[in-house]
Amino acid sequence: MEQSKWDKIVFLETLSDCRLAQYADHVVHVLCMKGCMSFTFQEVRYNVVPGDYVILPNPSLASEFSESDDFDAIIMCPSEPFITSMSIRSNYGIIGHMALLMNPIMKLSAHDCKICTEDLSRIRERLAEDKHLFREEMMGYLLLAHILNLYDIHARSRLERNASERNAELLRRFVELLYHKEYVKSRSLPHYASQLCITPHYLTEVCKKVSGKPATYWIDRFTTYEIARLLRRKEIPLKDIAMQLNFSSLSHLSRYVQRQMGMPPSEYRNRVVDTPLSQSGQRV
Secondary structure, three states, rough: OOOOOOOOEEEOOOOOOOHHOOOOOEEEEEEEEEEOOEEEEOOEEEOOOOOOOEOOOOHHEEEEEEEEEOEEEEEEEEHHHHHHHOOOOOOHHHHHHHHHHHHHEEEOOHHHHHHHHHHHHHHHHHHOOOOOOOOOHHHHHHHHHHHHHHHHHHHHHOOOOOOHHHHHHHHHHHHHHHOOOOOHOOOOEEEEEEEHHOHHHHHHHHHHHHOOOOOOHHHHHHHHHHHHHHHHOOOOOOOHHHHHHHHHHHHHHHHHHHHHHHHOOHHHHHOOOOOEEOOOOEOO
């Protein structure tokens, strides 16, 4: 079922690159009930089985969806602006967001799977009540309850990490810079610290505390993803890729790719273009 008149929350029957392109400003939730699915997310190949809950905070980072013949899942796509409008009183959102950028799959226990199934079924059921006079408010509260359940599930499976309101806002702005491809302008830690009006050391410490990774990890991760995406487009010359990403020269790009990806760009393009990483980080 797809809602055409009210697209703040949309339910899909299946996933595909072209389908998700229609919901670029939505967050994709997939609860696998039967069969299996696989997809590539930031150059890593993930396999999804029953009981897995997938959250893609940015659908543009995912591609190459493949489903088994018996695949069955509840697929919900709430819009990012709608989620933001709910003003959730928790700083856990950015913690979970950064964790999901490293691994978008949560393994659910039978109890947690039951809770999520009931949440999603209830949201889909009430979504059909288009004559409800307070539909938007009702759907917002139902979605909020589900998001808080997801926070609880995710937090219980991770080491305890906290973020003050100030640090949570700082990290939201940092990640937003990366989503808007600030790494094209600069991959320098001081550049991002300056944009956020803090010191490089403070930005690194906040990132480490919340995500377990320093700020440079996130800058390089987004940059490497963009490089790999462009390298897969064989019609683009390497020197043009270097120019697009503001590397001073092709040799500068080559050194960066060698350091981050373990091989020069020409080798990645010619030998690894069709072999994405598995979830464990091994080539498949």
